[in-house]
Amino acid sequence: MTTQLERPITAPRGPARDIRRRLADPLFNAVAMAILGMALIAVIYPIYFIGIASISEPARVYEGQAWFWPVEVTFDGYDRLLGDPTVWRGLANSVLYTGLATAISVALVVSAGYVLSRRDLPGRRTITFLLVVTLFFDGGIIPRFLVVRDLGLLDTVGAMVLPGAVAVWNVIVARAFFESNLPDELREAAQMDGASDFRFFFRIAVPLSKPLIALMIVIHLVWNWNGFFDALIYLNSPDNYPLQLVLRNILVQSDLSGSANLSGDLENYEQAQRLAELVKYAAIVFATIPLMLVVPFLQRFFTQGALLGAVKN
Template sequence: MSLNTETVAAPAPVNQPQPLRRRTTSFRDKWADSAFNVASVTILTLSIVAVVYPLYFIVIASISDPNAVYEGKVWLFPSGVTLEGYQRILADSRIWNGLGNTVIYTVLGTAISVTTILFGAYALSRKDMPGRKFLMLLFVITMFFDGGLITKYLVVRDLGMLDTVWAVVLPGAVGVWNLIIARSFFENTIPGELREAAQMDGANDFTFFFKMVLPLSKPLIMLMIMVHVVAHWNSFFDALIFLNDDTKYPLQLVLRNILIQSDVSSAGTTGGDIESYAAAQRIGELTKYAMIVVSSLPLMIALPFMQKHFTKGTMIGAVKS
């Protein structure tokens, strides 16, 4: 008895992975990558030098002989080292008074601006807030239309803020651009479900804002603090317009007046002997460079400690989900 055997064909393989072919890198690709790396490093190096060297030159010029600076001998290392410029500035009581005023204006102005922006931006980010689009439109209009300096002065005068600290910190307390950035951050970072969960647990709006929103907004807060600290520290125009008492002048305005005074003093000696004029010019140059260093040094020391927060906060509100 014979058995009939049937030949059964093996099933065809389904979607078998094909072996990957290694892509060979041609000489042209290697050359292009090397050229790109060299060009990138060169451009970045030149950019760093272009930014850092002027700061370095101001520092070495502030401790060098002004005659050597005029002759072009000071470009990499100081020449004829002297600290006369710093001694003259730091011996002036107006500098210390202006520094104290600047610290007050910076701390108070930053606190007011950051607090106002955080509260206002969070309120505008809430979709259940009535009239938020109309209010946002009013804020945006102020970015394109301004009443001008005279109108601003009249408002400050009528409010009784002339020659007071409030004339320096209140008129520009809310920056609309910073308000928009903060609002976008709250809209894209704080989900509505989180607020609903907090409300189910019995938290009201103030509890949710202080207990949950602010702890989640540290990069935004640090960014706002840094931006306003730099703005208030370098500000002098509002003080120039609204302050009459020189004992309330900030540091930048004091340094400006000292520089103008030194220029006037050197110009007043043109009718005298050449030696007096040269000495006045020398003192003026030393004072000019030293003033730049004195006014910039506190921020240069503080900003590196805030750099990591600035890196996290630069892209805040840039992407809308």
């Protein structure tokens, strides 16, 4: 016979519990939406401000009048920016460097991740250990520069593509993905049907790793497009500068091409400074638009690829 003390303790039932449950979800949702809204504003507003500042009179921007809407709209900055051949040459270079670097990096990362996921690879743990060591120890800028110089890659496309082609952390992510989503039984079944290792990789592993490939494409695309430091070190000719380095010269020197050709036809210093400010904001917008057009289409695959491989199936 079960006594009163031996009965299991259950959560209270009745109107009080229903009221708490009804109030908990709306309250949590309201707090979460408020936090996400503030985070969204903190991320979106700087981009929005640069956009309206690029078409507003600089004097009104300095006075704080153009904080929500454009004031005294002008497109002089875009006219001068798009009319300078340096910008278009930098854009073409950026497209070339980003496309090649992304393709090479994704191919190497996916291949290395698959190879390291094979349990029958001799020295698998040693190779992984040597790769992980590079995450903690780096030779530095000078040794990398000397290597690039001795290989004859200075001021070439190879200097922008090869030195940072493989990111070890991405290799580890790719390995975890293949370990979680490509069981050994699948490879053994393919081998029984006569598939070689290369055929299994290209016909089975690669098609099944589309989320991973999309994730790697987004990561390397954004990284290579926004990078300018390697170009600053390895490139000497202005004709080879990517768009981000041209943008850097604009921000540092307040000039489109590092010389006086932007404002040489202006009659006074005040007009030159006004035009330089408009060009700087317009350049930022111009350099951001390509990523804003491409990345949203890969966002779905980016989220899926970031989650796959994080949890063992």
